[in-house]
Amino acid sequence: MIEFKNVSKTYEDTGVQALDDVSFFIDKGEFVFLVGPSGAGKSTLTKLLICEEKANSGEIIVNGMNLNELKKNRIPYLRRSIGMVFQDFRLLPNKTVYENVAFAMQVIGASRSAIRRNVPNVLSLVGLAEKARMKPGQLSGGEQQRVSLARALVNKPPVVIADEPTGNLDPETANEIMNLLNEINKHGTTMIVATHAKNFVDDMQKRVLAIENGKLVRDEKEGVYGYDD
Amino acid sequence: MMIRNVKYFFSQGVKGLIANSLMTLASIGIVIASLVIFGFFLLLGMNLNAVGDQVKEQCEITVFVPREMDHDAVRSVGSALSGIEFVKEARLYSKEERFQNYKESTHSAQTEVIETLEVDNPLRDAYILTLEDVEKAKEVADAAAKVEGVEEVSNRQDVINQVLSVTNTVRHVSVWLLVILAMIAVFIISNTIKLGMFARRKEINIMKFVGATNWFIRWPFIIEGMLIGAVGAAFAAMVVLVGYGSVIPGLQDFMGDIEMIKLEDVTTLVTLAFLGMGMIIGMAGSVMSIRKHLHV
Numbered sequence: 001m002i003e004f005k006n007v008s009k010t011y012e013d014t015g016v017q018a019l020d021d022v023s024f025f026i027d028k029g030e031f032v033f034l035v036g037p038s039g040a041g042k043s044t045l046t047k048l049l050i051c052e053e054k055a056n057s058g059e060i061i062v063n064g065m066n067l068n069e070l071k072k073n074r075i076p077y078l079r080r081s082i083g084m085v086f087q088d089f090r091l092l093p094n095k096t097v098y099e100n101v102a103f104a105m106q107v108i109g110a111s112r113s114a115i116r117r118n119v120p121n122v123l124s125l126v127g128l129a130e131k132a133r134m135k136p137g138q139l140s141g142g143e144q145q146r147v148s149l150a151r152a153l154v155n156k157p158p159v160v161i162a163d164e165p166t167g168n169l170d171p172e173t174a175n176e177i178m179n180l181l182n183e184i185n186k187h188g189t190t191m192i193v194a195t196h197a198k199n200f201v202d203d204m205q206k207r208v209l210a211i212e213n214g215k216l217v218r219d220e221k222e223g224v225y226g227y228d229d
Numbered sequence: 230m231m232i233r234n235v236k237y238f239f240s241q242g243v244k245g246l247i248a249n250s251l252m253t254l255a256s257i258g259i260v261i262a263s264l265v266i267f268g269f270f271l272l273l274g275m276n277l278n279a280v281g282d283q284v285k286e287q288c289e290i291t292v293f294v295p296r297e298m299d300h301d302a303v304r305s306v307g308s309a310l311s312g313i314e315f316v317k318e319a320r321l322y323s324k325e326e327r328f329q330n331y332k333e334s335t336h337s338a339q340t341e342v343i344e345t346l347e348v349d350n351p352l353r354d355a356y357i358l359t360l361e362d363v364e365k366a367k368e369v370a371d372a373a374a375k376v377e378g379v380e381e382v383s384n385r386q387d388v389i390n391q392v393l394s395v396t397n398t399v400r401h402v403s404v405w406l407l408v409i410l411a412m413i414a415v416f417i418i419s420n421t422i423k424l425g426m427f428a429r430r431k432e433i434n435i436m437k438f439v440g441a442t443n444w445f446i447r448w449p450f451i452i453e454g455m456l457i458g459a460v461g462a463a464f465a466a467m468v469v470l471v472g473y474g475s476v477i478p479g480l481q482d483f484m485g486d487i488e489m490i491k492l493e494d495v496t497t498l499v500t501l502a503f504l505g506m507g508m509i510i511g512m513a514g515s516v517m518s519i520r521k522h523l524h525v
Contacts, residue, residue, distance in 0.1 A: 050438065073443065080440035090435060103432075107441035109234050155439065 007058035083152030142173030242452030260461025263410035270403030418514025458511025
């Protein structure tokens, strides 16, 4: 499903080596925590997955696409197969919850009937069916993150990448979001969660990939967070 | 491209225009100004061309003989003139006939002068040569000058040359003006589009990571630019055509028997040319902005 083979990435402008000879394989339907100190290379790894950056060496294969050989005009189709969730939600403040989610379908050219069918479904999946007409500003942080998760899921991608999804949330809300991610993973979506939330990583007993200074230092089946922060 | 996408692009393009109304108005204004100035020179050039053509067609050569020449001598000059190659006809335009025409065209207040002149007609006999081929005017004029007894040859070559040189200048000026004005318009439109991109950077970012294609992201901006160009062009066409319609009757009176181009003959041309140019200018502005600022 997702494979890194000896991937290295150095940023040309700064000379920083963000990833150094990283290899791993994530199978369909797995739940993986990506941990490591800030600046260790987690974001770079995510950027490589959605082709925002290109690796200097090594091979990356995502959903059967070899990213080294991927033509520029195919990148949007790669991105359609990966749902993205961010720490800062990235919702459009003037659009309602419904419109925010529908936007993700609209801009890939989905039909109106498909939008009318999928959006309510995915909103009830994240527990926001009642708040479809509200604007993001009227929602709590946890609810906003649910909207962004709904948007990530609405095009039914096989993989979801959540970058610090609970970073801006209080512990209780964070817990709800993690449970939701776990729930979605149980329905078959491959879930990659980059996080600093030690308690979840330790409690949930999922696979852990730890990155430090651009190197993959741990790959454990039922891992722990392993840092003190 | 699917119809619902096209609808989306247009609604987004229009939204962009409204959201950024001040810059939109400025952009439309500069398109109008550019095209109106261009239109002025275009119509001026077209009319000068038409005038030139008509002067050429009317190209007759007038040959004068000395005033004191007697009737038979005049006749023999006439037959020599009609023998010149490319001369279709040499028509005698006698001094009496010329005086009559002169009298008719002169104001009645000057009757006294005319009466004085009638006693001793100061005009010369002349022949008017019509040509088989206007292009040969110069050769014929030269040959006519060599005919025995010819005092003066006048053709309107100098007038034609003048008209042609003015037409040429106007043509050059209008092309360069169009280029410069279009460049300014493109620059201002691209700036407007850039502001639109800045205002929508969040949306653009989301579109990218949910997998909108590059063209899906670009189209609304291209349409925004084209709409600026088209709206500006429509207004400019209106201004130019209304303006032309109001000056042309007066000009026509002034020009007399030389026909100016009629309003209805240029309406379609001006409208289509302006719309085409406006849209190309608008699109160029969008493309410039997209290349510089929209990294998809």
